[in-house]
Amino acid sequence: MKRQIPLLIVIILGFMFAVHTFVPHKASVDFYDWYQTWIKAISPFMVLLGIMSLFMVHSTKIKRKVPNWQYSLITLIALVGTGAVGFIWGTQQGTPFMWLFKNVQMPMGATMFSLLAFYIASAAYKAFRARSIEATVLLLAAMIVMLGQVPIGIKISKLIPEASQWILNVPNLAAKRGIALGVGLGMTATSLKILLGIERTYLGGGD
C-alpha cells in the first residue's frame, strides 16, 4: 500500500494533466487552477522539511565534533539569526534582515558569480587546446565567433561577423535543435514511463 497509493495518485493525476494539455474546457482549466492553489498550500510545509534537514545534519556534526564542526555552528547561528531578525523586525527596506541581505548575502552571491569569469577562462583554455582535429575546429570556430562579437573583428575582415553569425545560426543552431529534439523525446518517454508505472524510482527504490 505504501507504494500503490502514491503510484495510483501519480498515474491518475498524471493522465489528468496530460488530458488538460489537449482540453481547453472550463472544467479542465478550473481543475488546473484548483491544483495550483494546492501547490501554494503545500509549499510552506516543504520549507519545514528543508530546515529540519539542515538542523539534523549540522546538529549531528556539532554533537559528534566531526572535523570542521565549527562551520556547522556558524551555519546554524546564521540560520537562526537571519530568521529571528526577519520575524522580529520584518523584512522591509531598512530592517536588519534587509541589511543582512544587502551586506552579507548579496556580496557573497556576487563573489561566487564573479568567480565564473575565471572558471570560464580556465574551461576555455582546456577546450581550445588544439590536441586533435575536433579541438582545432572548435578553437577556430570559437575564435571566429568571439571576433565576430567585438569591433576589431570587422576591422580585420568584413567576413568575420558574417561567418560568426553563420556559425551561430547554422551548425550551432542545428546542433542545439538536435539536442532539444532528443531532450523533448526523452522527457516524453520519461513522463510516459512514470505515467505507466514503469519508472518508480521517485517513490523510493527501483521497483
Add this chain to the structure above:
Amino acid sequence: MKLNYTRLGIFLILLVLSFLLLPQTSHAAIDKTEYIIENLQAHDIPNDDGSGLVISWKPLPKERRIIEYRIYRGITKDSLFYIGRIDVNVKTGVLADEMYFYDTDFNYFIDTSSRGKLRKEKGQGKDSPLYRGYPRDIKIVGPQLEHYDVLGVIPEKDFFYHSRKIEQIADEDTTVYAGLKLREFLQLPKKLIPDHEYYYTVIAVNESRRYFPHAEPVLGIPRENSPEKTREFYAVYVQDKNRLQFEWSLPTFTDDMFYHRVYMMKKKDLDKFDKYLEYLGEVEKNDLAMKNDSTLTALDRTVENPAELIYQRYSCYPYTPVKTLSINPVNGKIIGEKKYPNIFTGEEYEVNVDIDVDNINDYCFVFSLYDQATYETFSDVSSVEIINSSELPIIPPFKVIDRESDKGDYNTVMWGKPVVYLTNSSYLNEDKTRLQVNYECKTNKDYKVRNIFFTVFDEEGKEIDRINEFYQDNKIKVKLPIDSDKSQTLFFEMKFKCNKDVGDDYILTQTLAFDEKSKSLYPGNVFLGDEDLLENSYYIYKHNYYDEEWRISKKIVGTQREIFDNVRYLNSHFKIVKHFDADKKLFLFRPSFGVRHVEGKPDETIGSNLFPSEIEKTLKAYEDNIAELTVSKDTLNTQEEIDQVDEDIKGYREQIELMTTNPILKEADSFKNPKKRLKFLDKIRHFAKNTFEYKIVKTDGKGHFSESDIYVRTKMTSADKIDKYAAYFTGFGKDHFTPRSNWFKKKMLPALIASLLFGMLVFVMIGKAKKGHDLFVRPIAGIEEIDNAIGRATEMGKPILFVPGLSGITDVATLAGLAILGKVAKKAAEYDTKILVPCRDYLVLPIAQEIVKEAHYEAGRPDTFDKSSVFFITTTQFAFVAGVNGIMVREKTATNFYMGMFWAEALLMTETGSTTGAIQIAGTDAVTQIPFFITTCDYTLIGEELYAASAYLAREPLQLGTLKAVDYFKLLVLIFVISGTILSTTHLTFLINAFPEK
C-alpha cells in the same frame, strides 16, 4: 587556516556587533522634529465623482535618508489608520517640491490579511492617534462602514450558497440583509463619501526603519464636481440619407457619469447658451460655497437651456459606452424612440423637436455628460458638416462565431478580405541592390492565405521585381537594379491567393518612399482601391440580455480583419456593504440581485432575492399598497391626485404580474430546494450577461461613419439549439451569441497523434523486449563508466558526491537524475561506499532520502544508510554552489555525479571538482551548460542520454522497450523534417502548415 575556538569566537563577536551596531549608528543624535513633514494639505480632485482627495506635502531633503512616507486617514483627529505608503529611493531622495498621494476611487480597506487586533503604529508615543491599519475586528471596523462606500466583492458561490439571513430592526422597520464573514469576501475596497470629513497625516521613515513623529492632521472634504469637458464632438449631416451623425470622445473620470446627452440649437441662440453655461458655473460655485457657509442659499434654477435635448442614454457601469449616434429626422422633426426619464430630478423628456433640414447650417449641436450629482458639462458647440453618403466609409459584411479551442470566454468577430501592408525596410548589402521588406498580413478564419504576390515598380512604372510569398514569414527580399536611383519611391502592388476567391480586382497598393532624415525607405499608407485603410477604424459594439445600452467592446485600426471579444466568466458579485452584525461577525448587504432585463423592455430588470420568503413579503407588501391606495382614492379631491394613485396602482400590478408570471421566476419558484432555485437563477443570470448581439461601425473618428446592422446568423449551430436556457431568451443563436467551452484544442491535434503513436511504439517495443528480442542499445561511455567511478571511490575510501540538479521535482530532468541516483546509490551501498547527496529543492530532499534508503535495503545493507548523507543546503543558487564546493574540498570526494538541470553554477562546481582530482560524470538537458560539462568533466551524458541512463543501467525489457521506441520515433521525426524541407523548397507548404508554429 584551521578554525579554532578563539577564531570562531572573534568572528561571531564581530558578526553580532556589525549586525547590531551598524544599522543603529545612524540613529544617534537625531532631532526628531526635523523629520516631521511640512506643508501637509488635502485637496479635492476636480471633475471626479466626489470621492477623491489628493494629499500633498513637502518631501524631506535627501540627507534625511528617508525610504518611505506613510499616509494615515481617519474620520477624527484622534484615530488615524495606515492606508498606504510611497517608497523613496534613499540615494536620490525626492527631486520634486511636493509629493502627492491620491485617495480616490475604490481602494484597499480591509481583507483577511489585515491585522487581527488594533495596534498602535511603531515609534509613536502612547498618546499617538496613529494605528497600523484597520484590523479584522468587526467591532472596530463595523462602525467605520457608515463613513465610507464599502464595496463587497463576493465570490459567486459564497454569495448564493453561504449568505446568511440577518434581520435588523431600525426605527421599528425590519430590514432583511444577507451576511457573510470577512473571509468569504474576495475584497472589501472602499471609497470616500462626498461632503464627509476625513483627516490625514503623514510620517517619514528613514533607512533604519525609524518611524518619526507625524505632522498635525489636516482636514480634507471630497466634493461633488461637474464632469470633465468632452474634448471632441463632431456633428455631420448626410444629405442624401437625411441623417444626422454624431461622434465624441470618452472622458477620463467615469465613475459617476449617468447620462450622455446631445442637444440642438439655432446658431442665433449661441449667446443665450453661453450665458446658460456661465450660469451653470455659478450654480456649481454657489453649491460649493453653501457647503462651507450655511447662511448661503441655493440659486434658483431660473435660467433655461436654450438648446433642445434630442438624445439621451445611460452611461452604465462599468463605463464602456458607444461613441457614435445616428438620428433620422422624419418630416422635419426629431422624434425620440422613448421617453427619457431623469431619475434624479423626476423629470421626463419626450423628444419631439422641429428641425429644418433644408437650412441645417442654421443649427449647431452640443454634447454633454450628466453626473449623479445632477451637474452637466457641455462640449464645445459643433457646427454641422454636410456630406453625401458616398463620402462615408463602406462597411464590409461581418460575422460572429465562437472562438475555437478556448474555455468559452471569447467570441470572434470577423469581416472583410485579407490585408497585407509593409512595415519596415532595410538594405541587405552595401551596393543597395538587395532590400529586405517586412510586412504584416491580417486575415480571418474565412480566408486562409496561400500565396501573397508582391509586384514592385519604380517611379516610372517599370516592374522591378515580382515575389511569390508562398510561406509567409513576414519578410521579402527585393532585388533592385544596380543602376537604380536609391532615393526613388518604390510602388508595391499586393495580391492574394486564398482558399476562397478574393477577386482579381482585390489589389492593395503601398509605397516605400525615401525619407531624408533616416536615409531609408519608409512605408506609406496602404490603399485598397482609393480607400486608405489606416484612415478608418472599426468600433465593435455589443449588447447583452442584462443591460439596456450598447457598449463598445474594442476600437481597432482599419487593417485588422477580426477581433476576439472577451466575454468574461462572472465569478464575483459586487454589493455595497453598509451594515454589520458584530455578534455574528457578519458584514451585511442587500440580498436582491438582477437576473436579466424584461423581454422587449430592456430598461426594466427582472430581479430576485436570495431568500424566497422575502419575495413573498414583497408580493404581500405590493398587494397591501394596492389595497391602501384604492381605499385612499375616496379621500382625494383632485383628478390629478386620483390619476397619480391610479398610476401607482398600475405600477404595483405590473410588478406583481412580472413576479408571478415571468417564466424564469415561475420556473425558479418551482424548485423546492432553495439551492437548486439559486443555481437556476445564477445560470440564467450568467447566460443573460454573457450572451451578446453585435454590430460594427467603421469611422474616421470625426463623424464620418457607417454602421452595420445587427449581425443575424442564418443557421443556428447545433450547440445553440440544444442549450436548455435558450428557451428563456428570444433571438438566442440567431442574433445573440454566447461563447462555448471547447473540449479539444484543434492546434494540438498533431501533438495528440504524435503522442498516441509514440505510446503505441512504446507498447510494441516493450512487447518485443518481453518476448526476448535482442534490442540493441548504443553504448554510452558516460553510463558505462559509472561502475568504474564508484569502484574508484571505493578503492580510495572516499565518498561519492551526487548532485541531482538544481531544479524542482516537477522538472523531468530531476526525475531522470533521481532515477540514476537509485542505481548509483545501490552500487555504492553494495561496495559500502558513502554517498553524499546535497539538495537544493525542499521536495527533492525527502524523495532522494527515500531513494538512497531503498537502495541500501536492496543492496542488503540497511545498517550503512545514513539519513544525514542526503541533506538540504539552500535554495539560493550560488550559496548552494558554495556549499557543494566546500563539501568537495573538505571531504575530498573521489567521484562526483551531476545529473539533472543546471544553470550558471554548473561550471563553478565542475571546475572545483576538477581541481580536487575527482572523476566527474555529468548529465543534463540544459543546452547552454553541456559545453561546460564536456570541458570539465570526464564523461558527459548529452541531452537525451540523461533520460536513457536509467533504462540503460536497469536493462529491463520495460525500460529498454521505451528507449527503443524513442529511437524509432526520432527516425520518424527525421523523415518529417527532411520531407518538409524538400516539399517547402518546391513551394509545397501543406506539410509545414499541418503543424502548429508553437
